[in-house]
Amino acid sequence: MRRKGWSETKVARAMEDRRKADARPSGGGSDSLELWNAVLRDLTNELKLPYVGLFVRFYSGAIATEVFSASRREVLKGIPWQDALAYLKNDEVTILR
Numbered sequence: 224m225r226r227k228g229w230s231e232t233k234v235a236r237a238m239e240d241r242r243k244a245d246a247r248p249s250g251g252g253s254d255s256l257e258l259w260n261a262v263l264r265d266l267t268n269e270l271k272l273p274y275v276g277l278f279v280r281f282y283s284g285a286i287a288t289e290v291f292s293a294s295r296r297e298v299l300k301g302i303p304w305q306d307a308l309a310y311l312k313n314d315e316v317t318i319l320r
Contacts, residue, residue: 256308277311279315294312295315296315304319
């Protein structure tokens with residue numbers, strides 16, 4: 224890169240960007256089931272929570288003024304979270320134990 228005339232700052236930024244790209248999970252991107260599963264497990268374990276919930280909502284207007292109703296689904300212990308996350312529904316709170 225230096226041979227191409229890049230400055231030290233530009234080289235450092237390019238290397239940092241490459242490091243970040245290499246550290247990203249592969250596969251499904253930021254919405255992958257594996258990523259959500261890991262995030263929810265980490266939160267549950269670090270905060271010592273008995274359960275964790277995830278709410279899915281696609282807003283069509285302002286968040287503060289949109290009116291909607293939500294259903295609740297509890298995933299029983301023993302069911303893999305990743306399997307449950309594959310069946311999330313709009314306007315549903317999914318409780319994982």
